[in-house]
Structures are given as structure tokens and as C-alpha cells.
Amino acid sequence: MQAARMAPSVGRQLQRLGVGSSRPRALVWQPPPGPARRPYASGAAQESKSFAVGMFKGQLTTDQVFPYPSVLNEEQTQFLKELVGPVSRFFEEVNDPAKNDMMEKVEETTMQGLKELGAFGLQVPSELGGVGLCNTQYARLVEIVGTHDLGVGITLGAHQSIGFKGILLFGTKAQKEKYLPKLASGETIAAFCLTEPSSGSDAASIRTSAVPSPCGKYYTLNGSKIWISNGGLADVFTVFAKTPVTDAATGAVKEKITAFVVERSFGGVTHGPPEKKMGIKASNTAEVYFDGVRVPSENVLGKVGGGFKVAMHILNNGRFGMAAALAGTMRGIIAKAVDHAANRTQFGEKIHNFGLIQEKLARMAMLQYVTESMAYMVSANMDQGATDFQIEAAISKIFGSEAAWKVTDECIQIMGGMGFMKEPGVERVLRDLRIFRIFEGTNDILRLFVALQGCMDKGKELSGLGSALKNPFGNAGLLLGEAGKQLRRRAGLGSGLSLSAVIHQELNRSGELTVKALEQFAAVVEAKLIKHKKGIVNEQFVLQRLADSAIDLYAMVVVLSRASRSLSEGHPTAQHEKMLCDSWCIEAAARVRENMAALQSDPQQQELFRNFKSISTALVERGGMVTSNPLGF
Ligand SMILES: Cc1cc2nc3c(=O)[nH]c(=O)nc-3n(C[C@H](O)[C@H](O)[C@H](O)COP(=O)(O)OP(=O)(O)OC[C@H]3O[C@@H](n4cnc5c(N)ncnc54)[C@H](O)[C@@H]3O)c2cc1C
Numbered sequence: 001m002q003a004a005r006m007a008p009s010v011g012r013q014l015q016r017l018g019v020g021s022s023r024p025r026a027l028v029w030q031p032p033p034g035p036a037r038r039p040y041a042s043g044a045a046q047e048s049k050s051f052a053v054g055m056f057k058g059q060l061t062t063d064q065v066f067p068y069p070s071v072l073n074e075e076q077t078q079f080l081k082e083l084v085g086p087v088s089r090f091f092e093e094v095n096d097p098a099k100n101d102m103m104e105k106v107e108e109t110t111m112q113g114l115k116e117l118g119a120f121g122l123q124v125p126s127e128l129g130g131v132g133l134c135n136t137q138y139a140r141l142v143e144i145v146g147t148h149d150l151g152v153g154i155t156l157g158a159h160q161s162i163g164f165k166g167i168l169l170f171g172t173k174a175q176k177e178k179y180l181p182k183l184a185s186g187e188t189i190a191a192f193c194l195t196e197p198s199s200g201s202d203a204a205s206i207r208t209s210a211v212p213s214p215c216g217k218y219y220t221l222n223g224s225k226i227w228i229s230n231g232g233l234a235d236v237f238t239v240f241a242k243t244p245v246t247d248a249a250t251g252a253v254k255e256k257i258t259a260f261v262v263e264r265s266f267g268g269v270t271h272g273p274p275e276k277k278m279g280i281k282a283s284n285t286a287e288v289y290f291d292g293v294r295v296p297s298e299n300v301l302g303k304v305g306g307g308f309k310v311a312m313h314i315l316n317n318g319r320f321g322m323a324a325a326l327a328g329t330m331r332g333i334i335a336k337a338v339d340h341a342a343n344r345t346q347f348g349e350k351i352h353n354f355g356l357i358q359e360k361l362a363r364m365a366m367l368q369y370v371t372e373s374m375a376y377m378v379s380a381n382m383d384q385g386a387t388d389f390q391i392e393a394a395i396s397k398i399f400g401s402e403a404a405w406k407v408t409d410e411c412i413q414i415m416g417g418m419g420f421m422k423e424p425g426v427e428r429v430l431r432d433l434r435i436f437r438i439f440e441g442t443n444d445i446l447r448l449f450v451a452l453q454g455c456m457d458k459g460k461e462l463s464g465l466g467s468a469l470k471n472p473f474g475n476a477g478l479l480l481g482e483a484g485k486q487l488r489r490r491a492g493l494g495s496g497l498s499l500s501a502v503i504h505q506e507l508n509r510s511g512e513l514t515v516k517a518l519e520q521f522a523a524v525v526e527a528k529l530i531k532h533k534k535g536i537v538n539e540q541f542v543l544q545r546l547a548d549s550a551i552d553l554y555a556m557v558v559v560l561s562r563a564s565r566s567l568s569e570g571h572p573t574a575q576h577e578k579m580l581c582d583s584w585c586i587e588a589a590a591r592v593r594e595n596m597a598a599l600q601s602d603p604q605q606q607e608l609f610r611n612f613k614s615i616s617t618a619l620v621e622r623g624g625m626v627t628s629n630p631l632g633f
Pocket of ligand 1: 158191192193194195199200201202226227228229230277285435438439440441442443444445
């Protein structure tokens with residue numbers, strides 16, 4: 001009823017605002033003002049501008065992180081403000097997350113209302129019927145969805161963040177014109193089909209095949225995909241399949257992955273029943289079968305044989321959205337925890353007066369602040385045209401999904417038994433959140449990605465150092481720079497790096513902690529690469545610890561940047577942000593220090609790794625716990 005009353009007017013409002021011709025479509029990037037830009041990064045112009053890439057090399061590459069980016073112009077800000085109100089109201093007044101969860105389906109009124117809001121085509125250009133938002137604007141709206149209903153969030157995300165994102169990123173003009181208008185309006189729904197029964201994290205091992213016809217006009221698609229979000233609802237699928245590709249140089253034929261846009265209407269596309277799941281129950285998850293589907297050759301997405309790259313680009317491109325949504329989730333959950341802590345009396349006191357509750361609330365706020373800062377940092381970098389943000393995007397997904405889990409778990413703890421009840425809705429959020437550490441790249445695989453991608457760049461530099469040593473006069477600059485850094489590190493003198501020119505002076509101590517942590521981190525990266533060389537790929541115990549410290553470091557830098565901006569602009573919450581930032585940096589720096597010291601020189605660390613391996617091997621051999629009950633039976 002409410003939806004019927006509200007949605008049309010909101011829809012009209014958005015249509016007017018969203019499809020109007022006066023709205024800007026692309027961001028015009030203005031370089032951030034001031035002399036503080038890139039004061040430290042050295043080296044060739046083609047060097048990566050990514051902070052994360054730099055930190056593995058012991059560099060402070062500040063281009064993308066300082067000052068905290070503000071990418072929206074006045075018109076875009078105004079437009080976004082006009083969207084935030086109606087979208088928030090829609091979720092507060094129309095959508096019923098508990099009902100969606102119970103029905104294991106998004107209510108039809110919600111689906112209709114969202115379509116009228118334009119929520120199915122937020123980033124589709126307005127000339128193709130979408131709302132035409134940039135990444136930062138999208139992040140803000142997704143945050144609202146995450147605050148209210150993650151099941152709905154996955155329905156929308158599977159559709160536009162991965163389902164048809166490939167068409168947006170790689171589609172030809174004809175593909176975009178054919179598919180995007182109906183997808184943007186929600187008339188057709190999209191899904192992303194990569195996972196198969198025998199191929200999860202190892203996406204390159206898919207077996208679904210697409211064989212080209214002798215006439216070259218179509219491919220015949222056979223195979224099945226599992227756990228596809230929107231799989232039972234979708235009309236348009238981005239499908240990844242193996243295709244034979246002939247190497248032009250050698251004539252050899254290899255099986256390579258190609259991406260296709262597949263319509264249900266082609267025939268031969270069917271799906272299984274909705275999966276019964278722990279959480280995000282409202283979102284449809286189903287197996288999808290492709291049985292002799294004839295896919296026209298013009299429906300190849302990107303290049304034949306280039307499908308793996310397409311898949312990775314789509315996933316990389318959408319990760320900031322997950323962090324933004326989960327920042328919203330945490331905001332909502334923290335409000336519930338605070339409400340309970342402020343009103344519940346035990347031992348004659350409101351429980352928020354107890355230190356244990358205070359520490360929980362403070363940590364929850366820090367985790368939300370870091371996640372939100374990362375989400376908008378990454379989205380802004382993308383809007384500024386950055387191409388090197390993959391490590392940062394992966395970190396934002398790992399951090400956001402783990403932070404949201406911790407925050408929600410602690411909210412339940414603060415609420416006591418009430419948190420365990422269905423009625424306040426926090427248990428649903430906890431169930432919904434669990435999948436975020438698994439899909440779109442498990443956090444374990446993404447940790448390996450973060451560490452290995454960073455090490456790869458550092459490794460290139462080290463092999464450059466090797467050739468520089470062979471030709472010392474031609475590479476004097478490189479040698480002097482590197483040797484100097486290594487000597488200084490070994491002598492414990494520090495690298496001479498500083499953040500003081502780019503951060504607010506009130507945050508100088510946190511800046512120093514960050515630089516020190518970065519130096520400790522980079523020294524260990526270098527030592528481990530020299531020790532293991534290419535074999536580093538198999539050193540997962542080491543890689544996990546490097547990734548954890550990389551995450552801590554990036555988190556320190558984003559909060560330093562955001563809090564600096566707030567202090568410089570005299571924001572009303574600036575002093576509160578300073579506390580969040582300082583507290584985060586104190587603890588994160590200590591974690592990095594401890595982890596790196598252990599990796600570098602603690603002999604017990606090696607023993608620990610050997611033990612982990614042996615304990616795990618014994619468990620697998622035994623088929624479970626090796627030890628018996630202490631009673632002996
Ligand atoms: C609700 C839901 C919705 C989904 N939606 C979609 C969708 O829309 N489209 C789609 O294509 N897929 C989707 N998926 C699939 C999802 O992306 C996969 O579940 C995920 O990629 C992990 O694959 P897997 O489950 O096969 O786990 P596996 O790859 O088998 O991994 C099992 C465990 O082993 C670890 N592991 C694997 N390899 C390594 C390694 N080399 N080193 C160390 N650890 C390793 C993993 O981190 C994990 O902990 C969805 C899944 C679910 C549950």
C-alpha cells in the first residue's frame with residue numbers, strides 16, 4: 001500500500017532529475033590544490049600512482065590518497081542530495097527487510113518501487129535510460145541500501161554491479177544500445193555466471209564451453225553454473241565459457257575463456273529452484289544451465305579469449321560498492337547498539353557507562369570510519385580516472401566485510417539476549433553478512449592477491465636492481481637510491497620519508513606511526529622477496545601476514561587523509577575524527593610492528609608455521625580431531 005502511494009511520485013522525481021539532459025555525465029577532474037601533492041614519490045613518470053603499490057616498495061606515493069578526494073562538482077552534489085532523501089524514505093517506509101527475509105524473496109512492491117526509482121540502472125548513462133551516476137554517487141546510494149536490506153542490495157548488486165557491468169565496461173555500441181535501456185529500467189534483470197561446481201576461486205578452471213559454428217555466426221554454449229545471484233530471475237546473463245582460440249604466431253589451438261551476453265530467450269537456458277541459504281535469503285540464488293544455447297557471435301563481450309580479463313575487471317570495478325554498502329550496514333547497526341547501550345540499565349547504571357561497552361562502541365565506530373573512508377577513497381580514485389586501484393579495491397572489500405561482521409557481532413553482544421531475538425533484526429544482518437567474506441573473491445584469495453600483486457611490483461624493482469648491478473654506471477640513480485634506502489634501513493636510520501607535508505599537524509604523531517610502520521613493512525617485503533624469490537607465491541603463511549599489514553597500512557593512510565581534511569576545513573566532527581584516526585593508527589601501527597618483527601626475525605614464527613602445516617596434515621589424515629576426549633572414551 002505504502003509503495004503504491006509513494007513510489008510513482010519518487011519515480012517521477014528521479015526520472016526528471018535522472019534522465020534530464022542538463023546533468024553532467026562525466027566528471028571533470030580537477031587536480032587537488034596545494035603544493036603538498038606527490039612530495040615524496042620519486043622515479044619515472046610511468047610509475048604507479050597507487051599508494052598500495054608504493055607501500056610494498058617503501059614509498060609514500062601520495063597522489064591518490066592526499067588530500068582526501070572531493071570529486072563531485074556542485075551540480076553532481078546537488079543531484080545526489082536530491083536522490084538521497086527519496087531513496088532513504090523508500091527504504092524506511094516501503095521496503096520490509098524482515099518480510100523479504102521470511103518470504104525468501106524481495107516483495108513485489110519493493111521490486112516495482114525500485115524500478116520506478118531508477119535503482120536498476122544507477123550507472124547506466126542517461127541517454128540509455130539510466131540515472132548516469134559516477135562511482136562516488138553510486139557509493140552513496142548503495143550505502144543507503146546497505147543500511148536497510150542486504151538481500152535487496154544483492155539483488156540490485158548482482159544485476160548492475162556484476163550482472164551487466166561487463167556490457168557497460170566492455171560492450172560495443174550496439175550491445176549497449178540493445179541491452180542497457182531495458183536493464184536500466186528493470187524490465188530485464190541481469191546475472192553474472194562464472195562459478196561452476198568444480199570451479200570457484202580457481203575461476204580459470206571453468207568447463208562450460210562455447211564452440212564456434214563453422215559459419216562463424218554463432219557459438220554453441222553448454223555447461224552449468226552454480227550459486228548464481230538472480231539466476232532464477234534473470235533474462236540477460238554475462239556468461240564465461242571456454243572457447244578454442246588459435247595462436248596467430250604458432251597456429252596452436254588453446255582453450256581460453258570468453259565472455260558472452262546470453263539471453264534467456266535464445267532457448268536452452270534453464271535454472272534450478274532457489275537455494276536455501278543462511279542469509280541474504282531475499283536474494284535469489286540458483287543454478288543456471290546452458291544446453292546447446294546458440295549465442296550469436298556479436299554477443300561476445302570484449303575479445304574472444306579475453307574473458308578472464310573481463311571477469312576480473314568487472315569484479316575489481318565493483319568492490320568499492322561492497323565496502324560502501326557495508327559502511328551503511330555498520331552505520332545502521334551502530335545506531336541500534338547505541339540506542340540499547342543508552343537505554344538499558346543494569347547494576348543501577350546505563351550500560352554505556354561501563355568501560356567494556358565503551359570500548360566496544362568505540363571500536364565499532366573506528367571500523368565504520370575506516371570502511372567508509374576506504375569506500376569513498378576508492379570510488380573517488382576511480383572517478384578521477386585512476387587505473388591502478390586494484391589492491392586498494394580488494395583491501396576495501398576485505399576490510400569492509402570483516403569490519404561489518406565484527407560490528408554486528410558486537411552489537412548483538414551489547415544488546416545481550418535481545419540481540420539474539422529476531423525482532424530487532426540484528427541476527428538477520430549477521431546472517432546476511434557472512435557471505436560477503438566469501439563471494440566476489442573470498443577474503444583469503446583476495447589477501448593472496450593483495451600480497452602477491454604488491455610483491456610482484458616490488459619484485460620487478462628488485463630484478464631491476466639486479467640488472468642495475470650489472471651496469472652500475474648506466475643505473476647510478478637507481479643504485480644510489482636503492483642502496484641508500486637499504487643501507488639506511490639496515491642501519492635503523494629510517495628512510496627519511498614523512499607525511500607531515502600532507503597531513504594536518506594535529507595528526508603528526510599518527511603520521512609518524514604510519515611512516516614507521518610502512519618502513520618496517522617494506523623492509524620485510526624486501527627481505528622475504530630476496531629470500532624466497534618467485535617461491536614467495538607458495539609462502540602463504542608469510543603472504544597472509546603481509547596482506548594483513550598492507551590492509552592496516554592502507555587503513556591508516558585513508559583515515560589520516562580524511563581526518564586531515566576535516567581538521568583543515570574545520571568540520572564540526574573534526575576532533576572526533578582525530579580521535580578515531582589516532583586510535584586506529586596507534587593500534588594498527590602496533591599490529592604491523594609486531595607482525596613484521598615476528599616475520600623478520602622471530603625463530604618461533606618458523607616453528608609456528610611448521611606446526612600449522614603438520615597439525616593440519618594430521619587432521620586431514622585422521623579425518624578430524626587427532627586427540628581423543630580427555631576422559632579417554
Ligand atoms: C549466496 C551466493 C551467491 C553467489 N553469487 C554468485 C554469482 O552471482 N555469480 C557467480 O559466478 N558466483 C556466485 N557465487 C559463488 C562465489 O563467488 C563462490 O562461492 C566463491 O568464489 C568461492 O568459491 P567456492 O565456494 O567454490 O570456494 P572454493 O574456491 O572451493 O574455496 C574454498 C576455500 O578454500 C580457499 N581457497 C581456495 N583456493 C585457495 C588457495 N589457492 N589458497 C588458499 N586458500 C584457497 C577459499 O578461500 C575458501 O576458504 C555465489 C555464492 C554464494 C554462496
